[in-house]
Amino acid sequence: MTFSFRALLWLFSAACVYAAPGVFHPGEAWPDDRGRHIQAHGGGIIRVGDTYYWFGEDRGQDNPRELRHVGCYSSTNLAQWTYRNQVLKLANPEGFGRGWVLERPKVFYNAKTKKYVMYMHIDGALPGDGHGYKFARVGVAVCDTIDGNYQYLKSFRPLDHESRDIGQFVDDDGTAYLIFEDRPFGFRIARLSDDYLTVEKEICFIPEHMEGGAIVHYDGLYYLLGSKLTGWSANPNKYATAKSLSGPWSEFQDVAPPETNTYGSQSTMLLKITGTKTTSVIFMGDIWKPHTQWDSRYLWMPLEIGGGKMTLPKPREWTLDVATGEAKISP
Numbered sequence: 001m002t003f004s005f006r007a008l009l010w011l012f013s014a015a016c017v018y019a020a021p022g023v024f025h026p027g028e029a030w031p032d033d034r035g036r037h038i039q040a041h042g043g044g045i046i047r048v049g050d051t052y053y054w055f056g057e058d059r060g061q062d063n064p065r066e067l068r069h070v071g072c073y074s075s076t077n078l079a080q081w082t083y084r085n086q087v088l089k090l091a092n093p094e095g096f097g098r099g100w101v102l103e104r105p106k107v108f109y110n111a112k113t114k115k116y117v118m119y120m121h122i123d124g125a126l127p128g129d130g131h132g133y134k135f136a137r138v139g140v141a142v143c144d145t146i147d148g149n150y151q152y153l154k155s156f157r158p159l160d161h162e163s164r165d166i167g168q169f170v171d172d173d174g175t176a177y178l179i180f181e182d183r184p185f186g187f188r189i190a191r192l193s194d195d196y197l198t199v200e201k202e203i204c205f206i207p208e209h210m211e212g213g214a215i216v217h218y219d220g221l222y223y224l225l226g227s228k229l230t231g232w233s234a235n236p237n238k239y240a241t242a243k244s245l246s247g248p249w250s251e252f253q254d255v256a257p258p259e260t261n262t263y264g265s266q267s268t269m270l271l272k273i274t275g276t277k278t279t280s281v282i283f284m285g286d287i288w289k290p291h292t293q294w295d296s297r298y299l300w301m302p303l304e305i306g307g308g309k310m311t312l313p314k315p316r317e318w319t320l321d322v323a324t325g326e327a328k329i330s331p
């Protein structure tokens with residue numbers, strides 16, 4: 001299917017008033033309502049009413065090089081996305097040299113303050129050191145509306161730990177957590193403060209060298225997924241399970257045949273869709289293209305999950321009905 005034909009299909013389906021089951025093509029270019037490949041890499045999704053909002057790194061080729069950008073898109077079926085806004089256009093916030101990064105933005109909605117709070121990995125070289133990724137902090141930005149222009153507030157090291165890749169998790173009771181990679185020690189899961197503007201309490205430390213952290217609570221078990229530390233190269237992502245976020249966690253196991261390197265992708269989020277008939281859990285991963293980052297692709301697939309096992313099926317076309325929760329993979 002050509003790029004423009006798929007854009008036409010998008011327009012046709014978007015005209016339907018109900019959320020038609022979405023069709024997913026893992027690894028292909030994913031055009032938004034404008035026919036442009038979605039720029040929401042290393043992203044996260046939140047739902048407001050019947051609408052899902054996808055935030056991620058906007059690595060568009062036309063972006064001014066001195067800024068870093070976060071893109072926001074909305075959808076009612078998770079397959080067809082409407083471009084909303086470049087919600088953050090951040091100028092070098094800490095006086096870094098060239099090559100500073102804003103990665104893996106995640107947005108939480110705080111019901112008490114009625115603010116949308118964005119966390120992001122902010123990094124660059126320390127003064128006098130030529131190497132990047134040494135700052136290892138989270139940045140926080142806020143907005144009164146979900147797709148407005150976010151205001152950058154500050155950066156910090158959560159609970160004084162180094163923090164590189166971050167993941168978000170909101171439990172069924174509404175409690176919000178940040179998952180972060182604290183090299184060289186491991187993975188940490190920590191609860192956000194009441195207003196979400198800081199990281200308040202460590203819930204669990206997992207002594208594994210992993211990043212791209214993601215959690216889902218499914219059928220009474222927490223599943224924690226992450227990748228190894230291999231830069232932009234894909235590796236075998238692994239998961240563990242626990243009855244409580246504070247552990248103990250099981251041994252880590254491969255989510256896909258290890259020789260596939262997670263089918264060339266890296267985890268960014270586990271998205272739970274609870275419908276009228278069933279609950280599906282979607283693996284959201286990035287297929288990074290380090291030399292053409294704007295063309296990095298997405299690998300989303302419904303997971304086989306339950307009883308402490310989680311398997312990423314071989315990528316192929318699939319559909320999702322967000323109303324019933326049913327995901328169907330093409331034979």
Ligand code: DGJ
Pocket residue numbers: 042103104165211212230231232266
């Ligand atoms: C792996 C991380 O998961 C990505 O977000 C990015 O930081 C790359 N490393 C950079 O090499």
